[in-house]
Structure formats: C-alpha cells, structure tokens
Amino acid sequence: MASNSTQYQGACICKSIHITLQGEPVKAMACHCIDCQKSAGGPYQTCAIYDTQNMTVDDPSNNLKKYVFPKETVGSGHEKHKFFCGACGTHLYNQPMKHNGEKSVIKTGFLDSADGPGVNLFEPMGELFTKDRASFVAPIQGAKQFERGF
Numbered sequence: 001m002a003s004n005s006t007q008y009q010g011a012c013i014c015k016s017i018h019i020t021l022q023g024e025p026v027k028a029m030a031c032h033c034i035d036c037q038k039s040a041g042g043p044y045q046t047c048a049i050y051d052t053q054n055m056t057v058d059d060p061s062n063n064l065k066k067y068v069f070p071k072e073t074v075g076s077g078h079e080k081h082k083f084f085c086g087a088c089g090t091h092l093y094n095q096p097m098k099h100n101g102e103k104s105v106i107k108t109g110f111l112d113s114a115d116g117p118g119v120n121l122f123e124p125m126g127e128l129f130t131k132d133r134a135s136f137v138a139p140i141q142g143a144k145q146f147e148r149g150f
C-alpha cells in the first residue's frame with residue numbers, strides 16, 4: 001500500500017504530546033455540532049478519521065486526559081470519548097464507542113505542516129450538523145452538506 005508510507009504529525013500547544021498518523025485519512029470532515037463548538041471555543045471543528053491502529057500517541061509526561069460523553073447525550077446512543085492534553089487543554093481526538101475505539105476522529109487543528117497551518121492538510125469533503133452552523137459561517141465549497149450526522 002503506497003499511500004501508507006505518508007506520515008502526518010502534530011503536537012498540542014505545550015508540545016508534551018506528539019501524535020503520528022500513518023497514511024491518508026479515511027475521511028475528512030467539518031463538524032458544526034454543539035459539542036464541537038464548545039470544544040473548539042468557536043464555530044466548528046475539522047476532523048480526519050483514522051483507524052486507531054494507524055495513530056501513535058507519544059505522551060512521556062502522561063498528560064493525556066479523557067472525558068466521556070455519556071451515551072444518553074450522543075446521537076449514536078454510544079459513549080464518545082474525548083482526548084485532550086491535561087496541561088494545555090488542546091483537544092486532540094475523539095473515539096466514538098460506536099466503533100469500540102477502533103476509529104479515531106483526529107482534530108486537525110493540532111497537526112503541524114511545513115507549509116503553514118496544519119489544518120490545511122485535509123480539506124473537508126463533508127460538513128456535519130449544518131443545522132447548528134454559525135450564522136456568519138458560509139458552507140465550504142464542494143463539501144457535501146449533512147444536516148445532522150451521516
């Protein structure tokens with residue numbers, strides 16, 4: 001698999017947690033749901049979905065923290081686990097328990113790139129929860145629009 005030789009890397013704001021992603025994402029999305037807005041402290045989050053086995057988390061200071069969204073509050077009816085740096089607060093990824101942690105929803109804002117902001121690495125191919133889109137944010141050109149989840 002040729003595309004699997006590609007690697008992407010990123011770190012939290014305090015640089016204590018480094019994450020390496022192997023290969024290209026399964027999907028890249030923007031999500032406008034209220035959980036994403038609150039986590040971002042802004043209008044939406046951008047995400048790249050990876051098989052968890054293709055993600056390596058390097059956390060020598062043991063700063064990785066987890067918050068569990070109770071299943072009653074998640075549309076899928078399964079818990080959603082949110083992982084973030086306990087030292088600087090950077091949101092790193094989610095794991096929907098609908099997939100038993102086998103899929104990771106990478107928050108692309110922490111990715112690093114030599115060519116500018118890492119968030120540019122994966123252009124969203126779809127937008128989720130557009131019903132909650134901020135009134136001042138326009139749809140991303142060419143991205144499929146979903147009123148809720150998939």
Ligand SMILES: [Zn+2]
Binds near residue numbers: 017063
């Ligand atoms: Zn940090």
Ligand SMILES: [Zn+2]
Binds near residue numbers: 034
């Ligand atoms: Zn969301």
